[in-house]
Amino acid sequence: MGQEGVGVDLETSLGYLLKEASSALRAAMEEVLRPLGMSVTHYSCLELLAQRPGLSNSELARGAFVTRQTMNVLLQALERDGYVTRPAEAPVGKALPTRLTPRGRQSLEKASAAVRSVEARMLAGLTGTEQSDAFRILQRMIHSLHGDNEGA
DSSP, rough: EEEEEESOOOTTTTHHHHHHHHHHHHHHHHHHGGGOOOOOOHHHHHHHHHHHHTOOOOHHHHHSOOOHHHHHHHHHHHHHHHSOOOOOOOSSSSOOEEEOOHHHHHHHHHHHHHHHHHHHHTTTTTTTTHHHHHHHHHHHHHHHHHOOOOOO
């Protein structure tokens, strides 16, 4: 019995191609962040905190696509190294709101520039229209997978 109809044709699978692009992007980001003493998750955490100060461990974990436990370990290291600050006790509930320190902001500035260079390299072969189309198409795919077909 042949293999027809079994599995996914990786040559033509858009999902596989997206995963390959994601993997290539992550590897390129790790490459430029490593000399700064950062990982992609470390960078993502700082970037999220710069944009939304006071996020909880759970919110940061969701935003960085890691487990709460992984984020908690990272936050402890970032706090120990002076990049973030958290109160000793939660002001409300159990969540400890995290904020960047000046050292964290300075570190983030360098990392953001490095990450922007990777994104510029990734998009260099695309026209402005192609970039806009890719952005819009990827957003639609995400909305479809979340079951939100608005704007589709």
